[in-house]
Amino acid sequence: MAFKHLASFVLFACTISAVRGAVMKRATCADGRTTANAACCVLFPILDDIQENLFDGGECGEEVHESLRLTFHDAIGISPTKGGGGADGSIVIFDEIETAFHANGGIDDIVDVQKPFIAKHGITAGDFIQFAGAVGVSNCAGAPRLNFFLGRPNATKASPDLLVPEPFDSITNILARFKEVGFSPAEVVALLGSHTIAAADHVDETIPGTPFDSTPGVFDTQLFIEVQLRGTLFPGTGGNQGEVQSPLRGEIRLQSDHDLARDSRTACEWQSFANNQAKLQSAFKAAMLKLSILGHKQSDLIDCSDVIPVPKPVIGKPHLPAGSKQSDIEQACASAPFPSLTADAGPTTSVPPVPPS
Ligand code: HEM
Numbered sequence: 001m002a003f004k005h006l007a008s009f010v011l012f013a014c015t016i017s018a019v020r021g022a023v024m025k026r027a028t029c030a031d032g033r034t035t036a037n038a039a040c041c042v043l044f045p046i047l048d049d050i051q052e053n054l055f056d057g058g059e060c061g062e063e064v065h066e067s068l069r070l071t072f073h074d075a076i077g078i079s080p081t082k083g084g085g086g087a088d089g090s091i092v093i094f095d096e097i098e099t100a101f102h103a104n105g106g107i108d109d110i111v112d113v114q115k116p117f118i119a120k121h122g123i124t125a126g127d128f129i130q131f132a133g134a135v136g137v138s139n140c141a142g143a144p145r146l147n148f149f150l151g152r153p154n155a156t157k158a159s160p161d162l163l164v165p166e167p168f169d170s171i172t173n174i175l176a177r178f179k180e181v182g183f184s185p186a187e188v189v190a191l192l193g194s195h196t197i198a199a200a201d202h203v204d205e206t207i208p209g210t211p212f213d214s215t216p217g218v219f220d221t222q223l224f225i226e227v228q229l230r231g232t233l234f235p236g237t238g239g240n241q242g243e244v245q246s247p248l249r250g251e252i253r254l255q256s257d258h259d260l261a262r263d264s265r266t267a268c269e270w271q272s273f274a275n276n277q278a279k280l281q282s283a284f285k286a287a288m289l290k291l292s293i294l295g296h297k298q299s300d301l302i303d304c305s306d307v308i309p310v311p312k313p314v315i316g317k318p319h320l321p322a323g324s325k326q327s328d329i330e331q332a333c334a335s336a337p338f339p340s341l342t343a344d345a346g347p348t349t350s351v352p353p354v355p356p357s
Contacts, residue, residue: 040150040304043131046121047307050132054117055139060217062209062357064136065198066110071133072194073098073107074126075294077159079180084159086181086295087152089125092118094158103164106202126152130292134308140197142314143219144281147289149301167203167242167254171263174256181294183287189260189269190283191291196223199354200252203243207236209353210252214321216354219311221280221318224273227253227261228338229320229328247328248321250351267332275318275339323348 026034029041051058054067070091077098078086091098092111099108118128127150134146165174178188197219201208213223231245235252238245246253261270273280293301320326320343329338 035304035306037302037304039302040307042121042123043148043150043304043307046117046123046128046131047135047309049121050117050135051139054113054132055136056357058139059357060136060140060197060219062199062354063110063113064139065216065354066107067114067129067132067136068194068197070107070110070114071130071288071292072191073104073164074129075291076165076177076181077163078295079160079163081180082160082163083157084163084295085155085157087126087130087292088155088295089118089127089129089152090155090157090159092125092129093155097158101161101164103162103166123150124152124154126155133292134288137197137219138309138311140217140219141312142277142281143197143311144285145305145308145310146285147292147303147305148308149289149293149296149298150304151301152293152296165256167256169256171256171259171265174260175265182290185266186269186283187287187290189266189273190280190287192257192260193219193223193273193280193284195254195257196220200254203252203254204234204236204238204240207252207353209356210235210250211351211354212252212254212257214248214251214349214351215316218315219281220314220316221273221275221277223257224261224270224280225275225318225329225341226251226321227257228271228274228330228332229324230330231258247324248349248351250353262330262332264332264334268335271333271336271338275341277314277318319344321349322346 027038028034029044033044054063074091075087078084095111118125131148134148137143137146165177175185195212199209199211199216213226215222229247232247235250242255244253244255244258260266320341322344324343331338
């Protein structure tokens with residue numbers, strides 16, 4: 001009798017999933033590629049164009065880094081008290097206002113590069129910025145496949161100033177800024193995973209393209225390891241606002257990253273990513289989805305995530321850079337030791353700049 005009930009339940013469940021399967025039938029686009037929703041077909045020609053002509057044939061290089069930074073600087077421009085529309089493309093549409101904000105230093109480069117693509121393809125600036133960010137990140141080995149939702153209306157006004165965090169802000173202020181728009185301290189740390197594929201042009205203007213970790217072309221956990229090493233040198237002139245000493249020649253360290261790795265509110269979360277690629281991928285992906293739709297309701301947008309290419313697996317294993325020792329780690333998490341790592345063999349690591357394209 002119990003078996004009979006089970007059998008009819010299984011039959012019922014199969015029928016439901018068959019019905020769901022029918023509803024979920026994929027749309028075939030003009031070029032033969034398929035996607036869950038026909039409205040997403042417009043993205044395939046944009047994908048091909050930006051991979052070829054914005055990201056130099058699918059590289060994880062300077063334009064990818066800059067495009068990812070742009071997703072953040074557009075999206076974070078929203079506050080319950082000061083206004084702003086979040087991920088609405090205002091940084092491109094009102095670029096004369098927003099690129100002049102101090103925290104947006106250098107962002108005019110990628111705004112100028114993306115503008116003709118936006119004009120050519122006729123999607124909104126807010127959609128294009130987040131789409132280019134998600135596609136760009138997919139070129140970096142080790143990255144998660146980010147979500148992309150389509151349908152952001154165009155911004156009607158510029159974001160107010162002082163909503164983008166600065167590297168010289170206190171952790172209290174940084175966490176408060178993110179909390180205002182719904183991010184927990186753990187999500188803030190996850191978002192900083194972005195700095196594993198990142199470099200600075202303007203923190204020390206004498207050394208443009210100086211990366212934050214030794215592997216700026218790979219989405220790995222090295223940032224979380226290297227920022228925890230004792231700082232010993234400035235890669236360029238030193239004394240710049242928002243910069244603290246780094247452990248490696250050719251590597252630059254932001255004061256905000258340094259402090260997030262050492263503050264009692266965030267240190268254990270920071271450390272937890274040091275040798276956990278899977279956790280970094282899933283936490284970054286979830287936090288990036290939230291960031292990419294700031295100012296919108298997810299239910300108003302169309303899920304086009306299946307248009308985003310699947311990234312290649314990570315290259316290499318979490319390690320200490322050559323010449324570093326476990327004792328160079330500045331333990332900051334009070335409840336668990338920093339994971340034990342092996343140093344690369346060979347001469348002391350020094351990091352080359354990210355080349356301009
Ligand atoms: C506390 C929060 C943050 C601060 C203070 C901060 C600060 C900075 C600074 C000062 C730079 C160097 C800019 C330059 O000199 O060229 C930079 C670069 C970058 N940031 Fe952040 N950032 C933060 C969070 C984020 C988030 C949430 C993302 C993305 C989700 C992000 C993505 C990037 C990327 C990809 C770059 C490299 C750009 C390039 O290589 O051209 N940052 N960040």
